[in-house]
Amino acid sequence: xxxxxxxxxxxxxxxxxxxxxxxxxxxxxxxxxxxxxxxxxxxxxxxxxxxxxxxxxxxxxxxxxxxxxxxxxxxxxxxxxxxxxxxxxxxxxxxxxxxxxxxxxxxxxxxxxxxxxxxxxxxxxxxxxxxxxxxxxxxxxxxxxxxxxxxxxxxxxxxxxxxxxxxxxxxxxxxxxxxxxxxxxxxxxxxxxxxxxxxxxxxxxxxxxxxxxxxxxxxxxxxxxxxxxxxxxxxxxxxxxxxxxxxxxxxxxxxxxxxxxxxxxxxxxxxxxxxxxxxxxxxxxxxxxxxxxxxxxxxxxxxxxxxxxxxxxxxxxxxxxxxxxxxxxxxxxxxxxxxxxxxxxxxxxxxxxxxxxxxxxxxxxxxxxxxxxxxxxxxxxxxxxxxxxxxxx
Amino acid sequence: xxxxxxxxxxxxxxxxxxxxxxxxxxxxxxxxxxxxxxxxxxxxxxxxxxxxxxxxxxxxxxxxxxxxxxxxxxxxxxxxxxxxxxxxxxxxxxxxxxxxxxxxxxxxxxxxxxxxxxxxxxxxxxxxxxxxxxxxxxxxxxxxxxxxxxxxxxxxxxxxxxxxxxxxxxxxxxxxxxxxxxxxxxxxxxxxxxxxxxxxxxxxxxxxxxxxxxxxxxxxxxxxxxxxxxxxxxxxxxxxxxxxxxxxxxxxxxxxxxxxxxxxxxxxxxxxxxxxxxxxxxxxxxxxxxxxxxxxxxxxxxxxxxxxxxxxxxxxxxxxxxxxxxxxxxxxxxxxxxxxxxxxxxxxxxxxxxxxxxxxxxxxxxxxxxxxxxxxxxxxxxxxxxxxxxxxx
Numbered sequence: 001x002x003x004x005x006x007x008x009x010x011x012x013x014x015x016x017x018x019x020x021x022x023x024x025x026x027x028x029x030x031x032x033x034x035x036x037x038x039x040x041x042x043x044x045x046x047x048x049x050x051x052x053x054x055x056x057x058x059x060x061x062x063x064x065x066x067x068x069x070x071x072x073x074x075x076x077x078x079x080x081x082x083x084x085x086x087x088x089x090x091x092x093x094x095x096x097x098x099x100x101x102x103x104x105x106x107x108x109x110x111x112x113x114x115x116x117x118x119x120x121x122x123x124x125x126x127x128x129x130x131x132x133x134x135x136x137x138x139x140x141x142x143x144x145x146x147x148x149x150x151x152x153x154x155x156x157x158x159x160x161x162x163x164x165x166x167x168x169x170x171x172x173x174x175x176x177x178x179x180x181x182x183x184x185x186x187x188x189x190x191x192x193x194x195x196x197x198x199x200x201x202x203x204x205x206x207x208x209x210x211x212x213x214x215x216x217x218x219x220x221x222x223x224x225x226x227x228x229x230x231x232x233x234x235x236x237x238x239x240x241x242x243x244x245x246x247x248x249x250x251x252x253x254x255x256x257x258x259x260x261x262x263x264x265x266x267x268x269x270x271x272x273x274x275x276x277x278x279x280x281x282x283x284x285x286x287x288x289x290x291x292x293x294x295x296x297x298x299x300x301x302x303x304x305x306x307x308x309x310x311x312x313x314x315x316x317x318x319x320x321x322x323x324x325x326x327x328x329x330x331x332x333x334x335x336x337x338x339x340x341x342x343x344x345x346x347x348x349x350x351x352x353x354x355x356x357x358x359x360x361x362x363x364x365x366x367x368x369x370x371x372x373x374x375x376x377x378x379x380x381x382x383x384x385x386x387x388x389x390x391x392x393x
Numbered sequence: 394x395x396x397x398x399x400x401x402x403x404x405x406x407x408x409x410x411x412x413x414x415x416x417x418x419x420x421x422x423x424x425x426x427x428x429x430x431x432x433x434x435x436x437x438x439x440x441x442x443x444x445x446x447x448x449x450x451x452x453x454x455x456x457x458x459x460x461x462x463x464x465x466x467x468x469x470x471x472x473x474x475x476x477x478x479x480x481x482x483x484x485x486x487x488x489x490x491x492x493x494x495x496x497x498x499x500x501x502x503x504x505x506x507x508x509x510x511x512x513x514x515x516x517x518x519x520x521x522x523x524x525x526x527x528x529x530x531x532x533x534x535x536x537x538x539x540x541x542x543x544x545x546x547x548x549x550x551x552x553x554x555x556x557x558x559x560x561x562x563x564x565x566x567x568x569x570x571x572x573x574x575x576x577x578x579x580x581x582x583x584x585x586x587x588x589x590x591x592x593x594x595x596x597x598x599x600x601x602x603x604x605x606x607x608x609x610x611x612x613x614x615x616x617x618x619x620x621x622x623x624x625x626x627x628x629x630x631x632x633x634x635x636x637x638x639x640x641x642x643x644x645x646x647x648x649x650x651x652x653x654x655x656x657x658x659x660x661x662x663x664x665x666x667x668x669x670x671x672x673x674x675x676x677x678x679x680x681x682x683x684x685x686x687x688x689x690x691x692x693x694x695x696x697x698x699x700x701x702x703x704x705x706x707x708x709x710x711x712x713x714x715x716x717x718x719x720x721x722x723x724x725x726x727x728x729x730x731x732x733x734x735x736x737x738x739x740x741x742x743x744x745x746x747x748x749x750x751x752x753x754x755x756x757x758x759x760x761x762x763x764x765x766x767x768x769x770x771x772x773x774x775x776x777x778x779x780x781x782x783x784x785x786x
Contacts, residue, residue: 185584
C-alpha cells in the first residue's frame with residue numbers, strides 16, 4: 001500500500017492525481033464521508049451528496065500499487081468484493097479510505113464528483129445531430145485545418161456531429177488526401193488499398209470505377225468491421241454530371257421507425273448477406289441493414305444494393321423484407337433529405353460511412369476528367385484527436 | 394433485356410454463368426417449373442422440389458442488364474414487387490422466366506438448387522470449434538505456409554476454426570511478421586503502429602511494454618472496432634519467465650452461460666467503458682464485455698482490466714456486475730482451459746483477438762532478452778483468402 005499519492009496544484013486547493021489526463025480538478029471540496037456496510041456517503045461543501053459502493057471505490061483506487069504510474073493503467077484486479085467497511089477521513093477536502101487490510105485509497109473530491117452514479121461523463125465528442133431539411137455541411141478552409149488547432153477542432157466537431165464536413169481551398173496535389181488523413185491516424189486499408197482512385201477505369205472490379213450513376217450506399221458492408229470515416233479529395237471534376245449525393249442514413253432510419261415500425265423491425269432484426277468477389281477476393285458478411293445498440297439506438301447502416309448477396313430467408317418472409325427494403329430505399333433517396341452538389345477541385349468531403357450514405361450521378365467520361373482520391377480512417381482516432389485537442393483549452 | 398446469358402461448359406451439361414466465382418455447376422437438371430401468383434415451384438430430376446418467391450427471382454436475375462458484366466455487382470434495384478406471374482420454361486434443364494414487361498431472366502438449375510430457402514450456403518470457412526480440455530494448437534511449418542497453398546489453407550483453417558494457430562521453424566528475421574501478414578492482407582494499424590515490438594521499454598505507455606505479468610485479456614476493447622487477428626512473432630525469448638498464456642474466451646463465456654445465466658446476462662447486456670490515454674491519444678468506447686448476435690451467439694469478447702474505465706452504473710447494479718465480472722475472471726483463468734507455453738524464436742502465434750484472450754507470465758528482464766514483433770489483420774481478409782484458395786480445388 002501507499003499513501004504518497006502524487007499531487008497537482010490547482011488555483012483553489014491541492015488536488016490529487018487520479019491517473020487521468022483529462023481535467024477533474026477544481027469544484028467543491030468534500031466536507032463529509034459516512035461509511036456503511038456496502039456504501040460510502042459523501043457530502044461536498046455545496047451540500048450535494050452522493051453514494052458510492054465499496055466495490056466501486058476499491059476497484060477505482062488510484063494509488064501507485066493499484067495504477068501503473070507511467071502507463072496509467074489499472075493494476076488492481078477485483079477478485080472479491082470488500083467484506084468490511086473501510087475507515088474514512090478527509091484530507092484537504094479529499095477522501096482517504098483505509099481498508100480492513102490496511103490498504104489506503106486516496107480519492108480527489110472533484111474526480112469523485114464527476115463519477116456520481118447516473119451522471120454522464122463529460123466528453124469533447126459532440127452528440128450526433130440528425131440532418132434537418134435545410135442541412136448544409138460545415139466548411140473549413142484547408143489552411144485553417146492544417147495550421148490551426150481551432151480549425152482542426154471545427155472540422156472534427158462538425159464531422160462527428162453531422163457525419164459529414166467539407167474542406168475547401170486545398171491544393172491540387174496528388175496524395176493530399178493521405179497527408180491530411182495521416183494527421184489524424186493511420187489509413188485504414190481495405191481490399192481496395194490504403195488509398196484509392198475514383199475514376200472510370202478499364203476492367204473495373206467495382207461500380208465506383210465506372211462512369212455509371214451510383215445510388216446512395218455505404219461502402220464495404222460485406223466486412224464485419226466496415227471502415228468508419230471516408231475521405232474523398234477532388235483533384236479534377238470537368239466531366240458532365242458526376243454530382244455527389246449524400247443522405248443521413250440515421251435520419252432516414254428514424255423516419256422509417258416513425259412511419260413503419262414493422263419495416264424498421266424487419267430491417268434491424270433480419271440479417272442478410274453481403275458479398276464481394278473478384279479474382280483475388282471473396283469477402284462476405286451477414287448482418288442486418290440497421291444495427292442497433294442495447295438501447296435501440298442506431299449504431300450502423302449497411303446499405304449497398306450492388307453487393308447484396310443472395311437473400312437467404314424463409315420463403316414466407318421474403319416479400320415482407322422486400323417491402324421494408326423498398327420503403328427504406330425511397331426514404332433514403334427522398335430529395336428533401338438529400339444533398340447534391342459538385343465537388344470542386346481542391347475540396348475534400350469527409351463522412352461517416354457507417355451513418356451517411358453516399359452516391360453520385362452518372363457522368364460522361366468523354367466530356368472531361370473526373371478524378372477523386374479516397375481513403376478511410378477509424379472514427380475512434382478522430383474522437384481521440386478531438387479529446388486530446390480539447391485538453392489544452 | 395437480354396437472353397444471351399453467358400454459358401460455361403460443365404462435364405454434364407451446359408450451365409449458365411450466374412455472376413458468381415464459386416461453383417454452382419453440376420447437380421441435377423430441372424424437369425418442371427410451375428408459376429403461381431406469388432411463387433414458382435421448381436422440380437429437379439431427382440424429384441426434389443423447392444419454391445421461390447417472384448420477388449426473390451426478379452431480384453436475383455443474372456442477365457447483363459441486371460448484373461454488371463465485369464464487376465459482377467447487382468445493377469437491378471427492386472423498387473417494386475412483381476405484380477404478375479412470369480411465363481416459365483426450361484432450356485437445357487435450366488429455368489427461363491419471361492416477366493410481364495418482357496424482361497427475361499435465365500437461371501442455372503444448380504445455382505437455384507444451392508439457394509433453396511432455409512438451406513445453408515456452402516462456405517470454405519470452417520465453423521468455430523470451442524477448445525476442449527485437451528486442446529493443443531495446430532502447428533504449420535513456415536516453409537509450408539509460404540511455399541504451398543495447402544500449408545496456407547491448413548494455417549487459415551485452424552486459425553478460423555480454433556481461433557489460434559502456431560507457425561514454426563521460421564527465420565529470425567526482423568519484420569518477418571509483416572511479410573507473412575501481407576501475404577493475407579494489409580496490416581491493420583492502430584495507435585500502437587502498424588507493427589509493434591513487445592519488449593520491456595523505458596517509459597512504457599502500455600503494460601505489454603513492461604516486464605510485468607499480463608493476466609488474460611483482449612487488445613483494444615476501447616476501440617469501437619478492435620482488430621480481429623493478432624500475429625506475434627518471436628525473435629528472442631531468453632529471459633526467465635515470460636511464458637505465453639491463452640484461453641478460448643467464447644468457451645469461457647459459454648461456461649458462464651451454463652453455470653450462471655444471470656451473470657452471463659449482466660455481462661452481455663451491460664455496456665461498460667474502456668479508455669486508453671497517453672500524451673497523444675484518448676481512445677474510449679462503451680460496450681458490454683460479451684457481444685451477442687441476434688440469435689444470442691457470441692460475436693466478441695472485450696476483456697481488459699487495465700483499460701476498464703470508471704464504471705458508470707446505477708448504484709444498485711454495481712455489486713451484481715462486479716460479482717459477474719469476478720466469476721467470469723475465474724472461468725477465464727481456469728488452468729484446465731488455459732494454454733501456457735514458451736514461444737520459441739522462429740515461432741509465430743496467430744489468434745483471434747475478439748475471441749481468444751492472451752496474456753503472459755512476468756519475466757526477468759535482467760536474465761535475458763525477450764522480443765516479439767506483432768501486427769494485426771482483418772478477419773474478413775483471412776476468410777476471403779481461404780475462400781479464394783478453395784476455388785482451385
